[in-house]
Amino acid sequence: MLTPNVLSIAGTDPTGGAGIQADLKSIAAGGGYGMAVVTALVAQNTRGVRAVHIPEAGFLRAQLDAVSDDVRIDAVKIGMLANVEVITTVTEWLQAVRGDAGSDREGPTLAAFPVILDPVMIAASGDPLLAPEAVAALRALLPLADLVTPNLHELAALTAEAVAGSWSEALAQGARLAAASRVRVLVKGGHLAGAAAPDALVAPDGTVTEFPGARIATPHTHGTGCSLSAGIAARLARAPGDWAGAVARSRAWLRESLAAADQLRVGGGSGPLHHFFGLWERGGLDTAPSPATIRAEWWDGIAAIRADTEALGFIRTLADGTLDRAHFLEYVVQDSIYLRAYARVLARLSEIAPSPEEQGFWARSAHAAIMGELELHRARLGDADDRAGAAPLPSATTNGYVNHLLAASTRGYAEAVAAVLPCFWMYADLGARLVNGDIDARARSAQHPYAEWIATYDNAEFAADTETAIGYVTAAAAAATPEIRERMWRAFAAAAGWEREFFGQTPAR
Numbered sequence: 001m002l003t004p005n006v007l008s009i010a011g012t013d014p015t016g017g018a019g020i021q022a023d024l025k026s027i028a029a030g031g032g033y034g035m036a037v038v039t040a041l042v043a044q045n046t047r048g049v050r051a052v053h054i055p056e057a058g059f060l061r062a063q064l065d066a067v068s069d070d071v072r073i074d075a076v077k078i079g080m081l082a083n084v085e086v087i088t089t090v091t092e093w094l095q096a097v098r099g100d101a102g103s104d105r106e107g108p109t110l111a112a113f114p115v116i117l118d119p120v121m122i123a124a125s126g127d128p129l130l131a132p133e134a135v136a137a138l139r140a141l142l143p144l145a146d147l148v149t150p151n152l153h154e155l156a157a158l159t160a161e162a163v164a165g166s167w168s169e170a171l172a173q174g175a176r177l178a179a180a181s182r183v184r185v186l187v188k189g190g191h192l193a194g195a196a197a198p199d200a201l202v203a204p205d206g207t208v209t210e211f212p213g214a215r216i217a218t219p220h221t222h223g224t225g226c227s228l229s230a231g232i233a234a235r236l237a238r239a240p241g242d243w244a245g246a247v248a249r250s251r252a253w254l255r256e257s258l259a260a261a262d263q264l265r266v267g268g269g270s271g272p273l274h275h276f277f278g279l280w281e282r283g284g285l286d287t288a289p290s291p292a293t294i295r296a297e298w299w300d301g302i303a304a305i306r307a308d309t310e311a312l313g314f315i316r317t318l319a320d321g322t323l324d325r326a327h328f329l330e331y332v333v334q335d336s337i338y339l340r341a342y343a344r345v346l347a348r349l350s351e352i353a354p355s356p357e358e359q360g361f362w363a364r365s366a367h368a369a370i371m372g373e374l375e376l377h378r379a380r381l382g383d384a385d386d387r388a389g390a391a392p393l394p395s396a397t398t399n400g401y402v403n404h405l406l407a408a409s410t411r412g413y414a415e416a417v418a419a420v421l422p423c424f425w426m427y428a429d430l431g432a433r434l435v436n437g438d439i440d441a442r443a444r445s446a447q448h449p450y451a452e453w454i455a456t457y458d459n460a461e462f463a464a465d466t467e468t469a470i471g472y473v474t475a476a477a478a479a480a481t482p483e484i485r486e487r488m489w490r491a492f493a494a495a496a497g498w499e500r501e502f503f504g505q506t507p508a509r
């Protein structure tokens with residue numbers, strides 16, 4: 001999914017809690033790419049508004065055109081509009097880029113994006129942010145919006161009625177505004193007296209969707225209205241048409257951020273909400289390595305183990321053909337014991353895999369391990385099994401390797417997949433190098449005593465499965481917390497060590 005571009009058209013708050021500064025944080029927290037056109041520069045802080053500077057309308061239009069001439073716009077949030085001239089300029093720009101029909105009736109060459117209008121009139125401090133004579137112009141802008149988000153005072157001003165004294169009065173007022181202006185209205189209960197802080201989405205046809213919620217005990221509500229409307233714009237851009245969903249998710253985020261507002265110390269008045277509190281808590285501040293980086297680091301990290309493995313007598317004599325037949329059979333016996341346990345661990349991975357794709361992959365790998373490879377070993381071992389007459393016992397090394405995998409498989413999916421990866425990756429790499437004659441050129445000869453065995457390493461399907469396994473494991477590691485990622489690396493490196501021990505257990509000179 002492309003990240004949606006969300007434009008805020010609003011005034012500023014240099015202390016960062018309201019206006020455009022809050023909008024950009026809210027859009028980012030809501031999953032949008034934030035853009036901002038400034039309608040008014042406001043010298044304000046958490047205590048109040050000191051001065052307002054309104055740049056000339058031509059410059060406002062130049063800002064708006066600079067955005068729309070270049071950037072796809074997926075949603076617009078409109079905040080402080082200051083005066084009639086600003087309202088007229090924004091209205092004209094909206095009509096030019098979107099037509100005057102709103103997003104529900106898009107013209108052939110016009111952009112269709114939802115417009116959320118927060119009809120800002122008065123700051124939380126009580127200072128006016130809209131010229132009183134501009135209320136009529138703002139009313140005329142309503143039909144251009146897809147959603148209006150007035151607080152109780154703004155709702156009263158827009159309907160030219162008295163401020164609602166109760167929630168049911170507010171809902172009735174919202175329904176009248178929605179019907180008269182043919183626009184969705186989010187009636188906000190932030191200014192209600194009492195323990196509840198509900199909001200309600202009222203459609204032009206009178207349909208009401210209520211969002212109940214207890215009031216959060218904090219004095220730090222500066223910029224809640226700005227933040228909510230910008231958050232709705234971002235979420236709506238991600239899921240077009242889902243108005244109730246966008247409101248519900250924005251409220252959940254806003255409430256989490258309000259509840260954490262006391263952890264900020266910004267100013268001596270009504271402070272801002274903590275826009276990124278939940279995201280920081282859940283996501284942390286560390287930059288996670290990419291799957292490609294993890295792949296390179298882990299492979300480099302076991303370079304010494306890989307070099308040791310390749311230098312083992314067993315591998316060297318398998319490559320040059322001088323490997324003792326009895327020692328070869330010893331290896332095959334241990335490998336068959338190992339594979340049965342390994343297949344069980346892979347089946348366990350299928351059981352706990354997070355996606356159907358991964359579930360299927362590990363189940364298929366378990367099947368391949370138990371059927372394909374075991375078949376092969378049985379064919380090799382036919383004689384040896386007859387001579388032994390009883391099931392062979394695992395060596396200490398085979399036990400050690402298997403126990404490592406079994407233990408990892410009890411510590412969650414991420415660690416479990418990391419532990420089985422060397423069995424794919426080192427084996428596939430070693431097999432390819434053996435087949436190619438990289439370890440010893442004699443391995444390529446048809447007269448090589450183990451030619452048939454070596455040919456089994458020439459397996460494109462296993463190479464592809466190895467890539468898939470590397471992809472799943474490194475993706476899981478990239479998404480994991482640093483702690484889990486470190487545990488995954490340890491499980492991987494330990495398994496690589498066991499892989500080396502496994503090849504090294506068969507006496508070979």
Ligand SMILES: Nc1ncnc2c1ncn2[C@@H]1O[C@H](COP(=O)(O)OP(=O)(O)OP(=O)(O)O)[C@@H](O)[C@H]1O
Pocket residue numbers: 018122123124150151152188189190191197198199213214215216217218221222223224225226227228251254255258
């Ligand atoms: N103390 C609170 N606890 C929970 N939710 C709150 C609280 N105060 C406000 N809200 C919520 O914050 C959002 C903004 O509501 P409010 O009615 O305060 O708008 P506003 O007056 O436009 O905001 P602003 O403070 O930015 O001017 C709404 O979703 C409202 O329910």
Ligand SMILES: Cc1ncc(CO)c(N)n1
Pocket residue numbers: 010011012013018019020042044079080120122123124129222223224225226
């Ligand atoms: C610029 C701006 N817009 C909106 C509000 C309302 O919170 C504010 N204080 N400042």
